[in-house]
Each structure stands twice: as C-alpha cells, then as structure tokens.
Amino acid sequence: MPGAQPGTPSDALVFFGASGDLARKSIFPSLYRMVAAGGLRVPVVGVAFSQWTLDDLRQRAREAVEAAGDVDEQVLDRLLSLLRYVDGDYNDPATFTHLREALAECSSPTHYLAIPPALFGTVVSGLRGVGLNENARVVVEKPFGRDLASARELNAVIASAFDEPAIFRIDHFLGKEEIMNLLYFRFANAMFEPIWNRNYIETVQITFAEDFGVRGRGSFYESAGALRDVVENHLFQIVALLTMEAPTYRGYGAVQSAKANVFKAMRPLTRQDYVRGQFVGYRDEEGVAPHSDVETFAAVRLHIDSWRWAGVPFYLRTGKCLAVSAGEVVVDFKRPPQALFGDALDPDQHPNRLRFRLQPEGEIGLGVRVKRPGEEFVGHEQELLLPTESPLERSPYERLLTDALNGDSALFTHEDSVEAAWRVVDGILEDRPAAIPYQPGTWGPEEAAGRLIGEDGPWHNPRP
Numbered sequence: 001m002p003g004a005q006p007g008t009p010s011d012a013l014v015f016f017g018a019s020g021d022l023a024r025k026s027i028f029p030s031l032y033r034m035v036a037a038g039g040l041r042v043p044v045v046g047v048a049f050s051q052w053t054l055d056d057l058r059q060r061a062r063e064a065v066e067a068a069g070d071v072d073e074q075v076l077d078r079l080l081s082l083l084r085y086v087d088g089d090y091n092d093p094a095t096f097t098h099l100r101e102a103l104a105e106c107s108s109p110t111h112y113l114a115i116p117p118a119l120f121g122t123v124v125s126g127l128r129g130v131g132l133n134e135n136a137r138v139v140v141e142k143p144f145g146r147d148l149a150s151a152r153e154l155n156a157v158i159a160s161a162f163d164e165p166a167i168f169r170i171d172h173f174l175g176k177e178e179i180m181n182l183l184y185f186r187f188a189n190a191m192f193e194p195i196w197n198r199n200y201i202e203t204v205q206i207t208f209a210e211d212f213g214v215r216g217r218g219s220f221y222e223s224a225g226a227l228r229d230v231v232e233n234h235l236f237q238i239v240a241l242l243t244m245e246a247p248t249y250r251g252y253g254a255v256q257s258a259k260a261n262v263f264k265a266m267r268p269l270t271r272q273d274y275v276r277g278q279f280v281g282y283r284d285e286e287g288v289a290p291h292s293d294v295e296t297f298a299a300v301r302l303h304i305d306s307w308r309w310a311g312v313p314f315y316l317r318t319g320k321c322l323a324v325s326a327g328e329v330v331v332d333f334k335r336p337p338q339a340l341f342g343d344a345l346d347p348d349q350h351p352n353r354l355r356f357r358l359q360p361e362g363e364i365g366l367g368v369r370v371k372r373p374g375e376e377f378v379g380h381e382q383e384l385l386l387p388t389e390s391p392l393e394r395s396p397y398e399r400l401l402t403d404a405l406n407g408d409s410a411l412f413t414h415e416d417s418v419e420a421a422w423r424v425v426d427g428i429l430e431d432r433p434a435a436i437p438y439q440p441g442t443w444g445p446e447e448a449a450g451r452l453i454g455e456d457g458p459w460h461n462p463r464p
C-alpha cells in the first residue's frame with residue numbers, strides 16, 4: 001500500500017476546498033503563520049471548483065490573512081508566491097490530471113481535504129486514479145462520517161488509497177494548547193493519579209459554550225447538529241484525555257491505543273441520556289429548513305464502563321447562542337466521609353473540585369475549603385488558581401498542518417477511535433428526543449438542568 005513514510009517531510013501541500021469558508025477563516029491565516037515561523041516552504045496547491053484563477057486565490061488568501069490580524073507584507077508575499085491553483089470539478093478526472101501536472105516537481109505531497117465529507121470518496125478516488133496517492137499523505141477534516149456505517153465506509157474508501165500511517169484525521173481541538181495540557185498535567189504530576197478514579201471522583205462536567213449562532217453555516221449545520229459537530233468528536237476527545245490510562249511507553253502509538261480503549265469502554269448513549277435544544281431564531285438562518293429539528297444544543301450523560309470509571313457520570317454539553325463563549329472541565333470530588341465541622345451540611349458547600357478552563361484562556365483551579373479565622377470550625381471555598389500561559393500565536397491548524405507535513409501523527413485520530421466514538425452516539429442519531437426551543441443568551445433548555453443532570457448538578461456555568 002502506498003503512503004509517505006512516517007517522519008519524511010512532504011514537498012507540497014495540496015489543499016482541496018481552497019475557495020471555501022474553512023480556508024478563509026482558519027487555513028490561510030494558519031498558512032501565513034507557518035510561513036512566518038519558517039515551517040512552510042513548499043508549494044501550496046489550492047484546488048476548488050469555482051472558476052477561479054491563481055490571482056483570485058491569491059486575493060482570497062490576502063483578504064483572509066488581513067482579516068485575521070496584523071500583516072507583515074514580506075511574509076504574505078512569501079505565502080502568495082508559494083500558491084498554485086487548479087480549478088475543476090472533483091468528479092472530472094481531468095481535474096486530477098491537471099493537479100498531477102501542477103505537482104510535476106513534487107514527489108511526496110500532503111493532500112488536505114478541507115471539503116464536505118460527502119466529497120472525500122470522490123477526491124480520494126480521483127487522486128488514486130492519477131497515482132497521486134503514491135508516497136503521499138491525506139489529511140481529512142471532521143466530521144469523519146455521519147454515523148458508524150458511513151465512518152466505516154469512509155475509512156474503507158480512504159484505506160483503498162492510503163495506508164493508516166498516511167491518513168491524518170483532524171480534530172483541531174487536539175492542537176489546542178489547553179487540551180494538550182490535559183494529557184501533560186495528568187501524567188506529569190503523579191500526585192493526582194491515586195485519586196483519579198471512581199473512589200474519589202463523583203462527577204465530571206464538560207461545557208463547551210458559544211454565545212454566537214451558526215454564523216452563515218446554516219446549510220452545513222443542518223446536516224450536522226451539535227451532537228455530530230462538537231460532542232462526538234471535540235468533547236469525546238477531551239473525555240478520552242481526561243480518563244485514559246497512562247500510555248505504556250513514550251510514543252504516539254501508546255497514546256492512541258490508550259484513548260481508543262476509552263472510546264471502546266463508553267456505554268452507548270440512549271435517548272434518556274440526551275437533551276436536545278434549538279435556539280429561537282435558528283430556523284430563520286439562511287440554509288436552515290423552516291421546520292428544522294436540528295439541535296443547536298446537546299447535553300448528554302455518559303458512562304465509561306471501565307474499572308477506573310464505573311459509576312462516575314460524565315455530563316457533556318455544548319451549544320450555540322448560549323450565555324457565554326467558554327470551554328471548561330470541572331471534576332467534582334466526593335465529599336468527606338464524615339460531617340466533622342459545623343458547616344458540613346451547608347447545602348452551598350461544594351466538594352473539592354478541579355477546574356480546567358480551556359477557552360477563551362487557559363487556567364486550572366483547585367477548589368478547596370479553608371477555615372475562616374475565629375472560634376468556629378467553619379470555612380469557605382477558595383480556589384488555588386494556576387493561570388496557564390496565554391496561548392502562543394500558534395493556532396491549532398498551524399500546529400496540525402505542520403505536523404502532517406512532517407509526518408507526525410501524534411495529534412490526529414485513529415481509525416478505531418473514530419469508529420468506537422460513532423458507536424457511542426449511533427443509537428441517538430435517530431432515536432432521539434425532540435429539540436426543545438431555548439432563548440439565545442441562556443444556558444439552553446431547562447431539561448438539561450432538570451431531567452438530565454438532576455441531583456448530580458447543578459451545572460457549573462463558566463464565566464465569560
């Protein structure tokens with residue numbers, strides 16, 4: 001099976017979907033920063049079906065980079081000089097013949113598919129048809145499939161042209177500093193390991209909230225919804241990093257298999273574990289069906305049936321048009337076994353907790369109780385706060401595309417993890433409760449606070 005050797009740098013980046021939204025918002029600004037950092041020196045071939053010329057692509061790249069922040073003209077010129085362009089229908093074999101001509105000087109390209117998943121198969125077959133899968137890598141964007149069956153099909157199609165080490169499935173959350181820090185924090189500090197299990201942990205909550213709507217991506221969102229868009233991939237990856245066993249050796253394979261074991265141990269979700277919501281006004285968005293039942297809010301109760309996690313509920317929620325934009329994990333520890341102090345029965349007294357703030361800035365807070373001065377043995381909660389360093393200029397895409405070009409797959413997801421994650425949500429993709437309307441600017445439908453989390457609550461709502 002052809003495929004670039006792990007670790008061999010690619011000599012071109014081919015970029016399908018060059019005229020699209022993801023390219024404008026994330027990819028061009030990242031390519032610009034890669035050039036600035038000296039990590040991108042190879043030709044970048046944009047491919048799209050837009051009747052564009054190379055000048056149009058350069059213009060788009062310039063606009064995208066300028067919209068993202070301050071621009072160093074020399075760096076931008078270097079990026080523009082690396083660009084090539086191929087226009088054509090992905091269903092037309094001639095498009096791939098032109099691409100091969102554009103890559104005449106290159107022998108080990110990385111193909112990045114920043115296109116709707118429905119087109120992955122077509123593009124992969126086109127690449128194979130002209131031999132562009134030889135000595136090459138492929139990077140695919142999420143969502144990887146729509147359900148277990150389509151993910152399997154997709155894996156099979158891609159595997160027909162690339163072998164597994166040459167396939168890079170992007171989940172851009174894995175390129176975020178604060179999320180990488182979950183893995184580091186857990187396994188670089190041995191003091192947490194003895195308490196990191198069902199004996200000491202009561203519940204875990206993960207909130208990824210956005211205070212904006214679908215931002216013009218209505219038609220994409222109609223085919224996805226919050227469960228597919230964020231829960232099944234981004235939030236599950238966070239769960240895996242929080243709960244995996246220690247990797248048995250230093251290397252990417254060990255992390256991948258430890259994470260895959262978590263996905264395999266997740267109990268398939270049922271409709272009782274799931275609350276869906278839709279913000280009022282979603283149906284007026286462009287590209288959204290007037291009677292759409294697609295969820296813009298999803299909350300689930302998840303169990304991991306492993307020795308370490310049996311009986312610990314994980315509550316995950318995400319949504320558009322919520323009260324704030326922030327991402328946080330809160331690990332609630334069990335209460336002391338005896339109520340020794342006068343304030344122990346105070347209903348407002350929290351158990352200890354560890355809070356990882358992931359967005360918009362990183363911080364780690366350890367909630368502990370401290371005695372108040374005075375005769376009484378009563379106290380209050382204080383948080384030991386560790387602000388993590390503000391993220392570097394490096395965006396997740398910059399990190400991930402650089403890694404893919406260098407053949408480093410540590411931060412990408414593996415076939416068996418993808419399929420195992422789909423297996424967990426497969427049952428509730430169809431058999432699901434109706435989406436409950438919620439007002440923008442709130443924390444979503446009441447049912448998430450009531451029926452779903454109940455006495456394990458309340459939800460910890462992150463600050464803005």
Ligand code: BG6
Pocket residue numbers: 172210229230359
């Ligand atoms: C994307 C989802 O994968 O992640 C979007 O498709 C979501 O709906 C986005 O807004 C959140 O990522 P970030 O990095 O912009 O916070």
